[in-house]
Amino acid sequence: RKEVEQDPGPFNVPEGATVAFNCTYSNSASQSFFWYRQDCRKEPKLLMSVYSSGNEDGRFTAQLNRASQYISLLIRDSKLSDSATYLCVVNIRTPLVFGKGTRLSVIA
Amino acid sequence: NAGVTQTPKFRILKIGQSMTLQCAQDMNHNYMYWYRQDPGMGLKLIYYSVGAGITDKGEVPNGYNVSRSTTEDFPLRLELAAPSQTSVYFCASSPRLAGGAYNEQFFGPGTRLTVL
Numbered sequence: 001r002k003e004v005e006q007d008p009g010p011f012n013v014p015e016g017a018t019v020a021f022n023c024t025y026s027n028s029a030s031q032s033f034f035w036y037r038q039d040c041r042k043e044p045k046l047l048m049s050v051y052s053s054g055n056e057d058g059r060f061t062a063q064l065n066r067a068s069q070y071i072s073l074l075i076r077d078s079k080l081s082d083s084a085t086y087l088c089v090v091n092i093r094t095p096l097v098f099g100k101g102t103r104l105s106v107i108a
Numbered sequence: 109n110a111g112v113t114q115t116p117k118f119r120i121l122k123i124g125q126s127m128t129l130q131c132a133q134d135m136n137h138n139y140m141y142w143y144r145q146d147p148g149m150g151l152k153l154i155y156y157s158v159g160a161g162i163t164d165k166g167e168v169p170n171g172y173n174v175s176r177s178t179t180e181d182f183p184l185r186l187e188l189a190a191p192s193q194t195s196v197y198f199c200a201s202s203p204r205l206a207g208g209a210y211n212e213q214f215f216g217p218g219t220r221l222t223v224l
Contacts, residue, residue, distance in 0.1 A: 003180065041196075042214060042217070043198055043215035044151070045215070046212045046213075049212070087151075095139065095141065095202075097158055098150055100149065100150030101150055
């Protein structure tokens, strides 16, 4: 299994749709989990941390499944401005390991 | 706070030339990192530092050197530029957390390097 694995996409969805991304990780002892967003030709920026109990920030919901070793990101009511690449980040080893990202295109 | 700053924004090098990519942060973070990102690919860690005077290799350190003489600065040196080093270089920093957990990394805007 790769250390951090994501479906590269692209996911092309209409405005208003709900879309979900999964990310699997290899180290069962990992403690820190994040979702980052990267716009084209820009630096990655933190979207949200992922907590054991799951957490929500507006239209975004992140979940952690330790038994199956994956994290997920759900985006509800997609906006055009959500178009970006979403990076899964896990502390597999020192320091954090970034997934290759899943590209999302929201279409009008 | 300026956050993480990187200079230059763009650079074109000839094969065999050397250069230093500058990175500075004003958040008093212990941890600093250098990544490279090739077109359409993920981030690859080149070097990182857990504090002044301490550096360690990442996934792709060959062809690069770093130093960390102060908390604020973490320059990346390319000694003999090769076309394979054409990439976007991101510097990042993060605060240290207790208990082995890791906190958010703050990224600089990147340096776009082309080696011809």
